[in-house]
Amino acid sequence: xxxxxxxxxxxxxxxxxxxxxxxxxxxxxxxxxxxxxxxxxxxxxxxxxxxxxxxxxxxxxxxxxxxxxxxxxxxxxxxxxxxxxxxxxxxxxxxxxxxxxxxxxxxxxxxxxxxxxxxxxxxxxxxxxxxxxxxxxxxxxxxxxxxxxxxxxxxxxxxxxxxxxxxxxxxxxxxxxxxxxxxxxxxxxxxxxxxxxxxxxxxxxxxxxxxxxxxxxxxxxxxxxxxxxxxxxxxxxxxxxxxxxxxxxxxxxxxxxxxxxxxxxxxxxxxxxxxxxxxxxxxxxxxxxxxxxxxxxxxxxxxxxxxxxxxxxxxxxxxxxxxxxxxxxxxxxxxxxxxxxxxxxxxxxxxxxxxxxxxxxxxxxxxxxxxxxxxxxxxxxxxxxxxxxxxxxxxxxxxxxxxxxxxxxxxxxxxxxxxxxxxxxxxxxxxxxxxxxxxxxxxxxxxxxxxxxxxxxxxxxxxxxxxxxxxxxxxxxxxxxxxxxxxxxxxxxxxxxxxxxxxxxxxxxx
Numbered sequence: 001x002x003x004x005x006x007x008x009x010x011x012x013x014x015x016x017x018x019x020x021x022x023x024x025x026x027x028x029x030x031x032x033x034x035x036x037x038x039x040x041x042x043x044x045x046x047x048x049x050x051x052x053x054x055x056x057x058x059x060x061x062x063x064x065x066x067x068x069x070x071x072x073x074x075x076x077x078x079x080x081x082x083x084x085x086x087x088x089x090x091x092x093x094x095x096x097x098x099x100x101x102x103x104x105x106x107x108x109x110x111x112x113x114x115x116x117x118x119x120x121x122x123x124x125x126x127x128x129x130x131x132x133x134x135x136x137x138x139x140x141x142x143x144x145x146x147x148x149x150x151x152x153x154x155x156x157x158x159x160x161x162x163x164x165x166x167x168x169x170x171x172x173x174x175x176x177x178x179x180x181x182x183x184x185x186x187x188x189x190x191x192x193x194x195x196x197x198x199x200x201x202x203x204x205x206x207x208x209x210x211x212x213x214x215x216x217x218x219x220x221x222x223x224x225x226x227x228x229x230x231x232x233x234x235x236x237x238x239x240x241x242x243x244x245x246x247x248x249x250x251x252x253x254x255x256x257x258x259x260x261x262x263x264x265x266x267x268x269x270x271x272x273x274x275x276x277x278x279x280x281x282x283x284x285x286x287x288x289x290x291x292x293x294x295x296x297x298x299x300x301x302x303x304x305x306x307x308x309x310x311x312x313x314x315x316x317x318x319x320x321x322x323x324x325x326x327x328x329x330x331x332x333x334x335x336x337x338x339x340x341x342x343x344x345x346x347x348x349x350x351x352x353x354x355x356x357x358x359x360x361x362x363x364x365x366x367x368x369x370x371x372x373x374x375x376x377x378x379x380x381x382x383x384x385x386x387x388x389x390x391x392x393x394x395x396x397x398x399x400x401x402x403x404x405x406x407x408x409x410x411x412x413x414x415x416x417x418x419x420x421x422x423x424x425x426x427x428x429x430x431x432x433x434x435x436x437x438x439x440x441x442x443x444x445x446x447x448x449x450x451x452x453x454x455x456x457x458x459x460x461x462x463x464x465x466x467x468x469x470x471x472x473x474x475x476x477x478x479x480x481x482x483x484x485x486x487x488x489x490x491x492x493x494x495x496x497x498x499x500x501x502x503x504x505x506x507x508x509x510x
Contacts, residue, residue: 006334013338014166017345020185021170021178030374031381034175035357036267041177043273045184046264047280052183053260053350055285059292060190061141065316067296068305071220073238075289077486080247082282087248088256089275091429096262097271104262105362111428113436114366119443120421121362124259125355127417129388132351133395139163139341139348140396141317160396163345168389171349172382176267179353182346189339194291197320197336200328201298209301218297237484246486251282253418253489257425260354299323351392356384416454419492420446426497433504442500446492453483453491 032038066074095107105124109117140159147154170178213219225239233239237246255261255278268274299319303311313322324336360381372380420443427434427442434442 003330003334005331006337009331009334010338010341013335014341014345017182017186018166018170021174021182021346021349024174024178024181031357031360031377033177034378034381035263035353035361037175037177037180039267040269041180041267043268043276044280045180046268046274047277047284048187049180049183049264049350050255050261050277050281051284051288052187052346053264054254054281055288059288060194061138061317061320063289063292064296064299064320067218067293068300068319069316071218071223072290072293072297073220073223073243075221075286075293076223076238076240076243077247077250078282078286078289080244080249080486081251081285083244083248084251084253085255085278085282087252089278092252092256092425093265093271093274093278095429096266097274104257104259105358108424108428108439109362109366112434112439116424116436116439117362117366119440120257120424121259121358123417123421123443123447124358125388127258128260128351128355129392129395130416132348132392135351136160136164136348136392136396138317139345141315141321143341144318160393163341163348164389164393164396167345167348168352168386171352171389172385174349176263176350176353176357179346179350180264180267183350186339186346190336191288191291193336193339194295196332197295197324197328198291198298201295201302201323204327205298205301213297213301218300234483234487237486239484242484242486246484246488246490249422249489249493250418250486253422253493255281257421258418259358260351263354263357264350295320302327352385352389355388355392356381359384359388416450416488417447417492419450419489419494420496422489423493423496423500426493427500431497431501431504433507434500435504435507438500438503441503442496445499446496449495450488450492454488 063074096104105117105120108120137156137160140156140163143159143163144154144156147159174182223236223239225233225236225241233242236242255265265274265278268277302323303319308314308316311319311322313319321337324333328336360377364380364384423446424439424443427439
């Protein structure tokens with residue numbers, strides 16, 4: 001049970017984090033300072049910032065839920081992540097650093113034209129709003145658990161607004177430099193907290209718990225899906241080939257075309273430093289995923305695999321916060337909860353800065369006829385930060401009733417458009433015939449195809465069927481399954497590249 005000491009630590013820590021963010025951000029005099037930290041951040045700090053940005057609360061509370069109800073096969077996705085990052089480091093980052101570009105989509109502007117850059121930017125903005133709505137909702141989960149335990153009936157919506165306002169405040173002032181350094185601190189805190197949780201959980205378990213976990217298959221890492229028909233393993237997100245291939249494409253898209261991550265890599269001093277940050281983040285993510293999967297298995301042993309009703313929680317993502325509140329000593333519970341919340345807030349601040357950056361550079365500067373001096377450009381950039389902060393608070397409320405782990409939901413949403421964006425970049429890099437009309441058409445077709453695939457393609461005992469979601473939900477969930485989310489990026493990429501290449505055949509090679 002939370003004590004006044006826990007609540008005091010929680011309050012003081014959050015206020016301290018906000019103050020630290022403002023202080024470390026320093027004074028910005030231009031949009032380059034505000035969005036890229038003057039291109040002078042150390043690679044190791046950027047590495048940790050990348051990890052904290054792509055995992056944060058979704059990892060802290062979502063991955064343990066996956067292990068609690070399933071196995072460790074989720075870890076296979078990191079094998080693909082490593083492959084994807086290596087490809088980005090070899091082929092994407094050099095293009096960004098050669099042109100001293102400020103956003104990922106500036107390359108598309110150079111290669112195809114302003115309209116393509118704007119289309120990709122708008123796609124990014126929509127994706128981030130949806131995906132970060134999941135992140136913001138995930139941040140509200142542990143706070144909701146805390147308030148419920150204390151007897152306060154506060155809605156997720158009210159919590160989301162409170163978190164959003166605090167996040168907007170320090171992002172508005174500190175810029176990307178504050179975001180990166182806060183990520184470093186927060187990652188250390190929530191990883192350290194997870195290690196402490198491991199220690200307390202292992203101390204509370206009876207001997208033989210590990211043998212029981214192995215015997216029941218809870219520690220399974222590889223699932224090669226041998227003997228299963230092709231249609232079936234396409235629906236398995238953590239079959240080995242799905243995880244590796246899908247993870248590689250997802251990694252290429254997220255770290256090569258998503259400005260949320262690319263922006264951090266562009267803050268490094270050199271291309272070599274950027275590659276160090278990128279490759280290092282892959283191994284750090286492997287460690288983090290393994291750590292939180294282990295926490296989930298420990299929680300399964302601690303609670304004897306009890307169902308949600310027996311644990312008196314509404315979602316699987318609430319199990320780890322429940323343990324933090326009820327199973328840890330006074331003071332430590334507050335510190336771990338503060339780390340979870342603050343880590344998520346730093347990730348959300350990253351998103352705000354990236355949204356404002358893309359809006360300012362890819363849209364406003366690209367199409368505005370008004371020349372702005374450094375001071376006015378900085379003021380407008382902060383205005384975009386405030387605008388997007390208010391908007392994405394509304395998006396977070398869209399996910400309150402969803403019961404699947406938030407980490408899977410967040411990755412599924414990102415996969416919706418990641419494939420189209422990656423296909424667009426590959427089209428620009430590998431097809432000299434392609435021009436702006438082909439590029440925009442390819443992106444639109446790819447995203448539309450993913451929407452149709454997500455809503456209508458189901459696999460059942462009779463093979464693949466087409467049914468709109470309301471009709472499909474009338475059938476028992478065990479009878480129909482959707483294609484595994486890692487395949488979304490693969491299919492989206494292939495669709496965009498093939499459509500763009502086919503349309504480009506009408507042009508002669510440049």
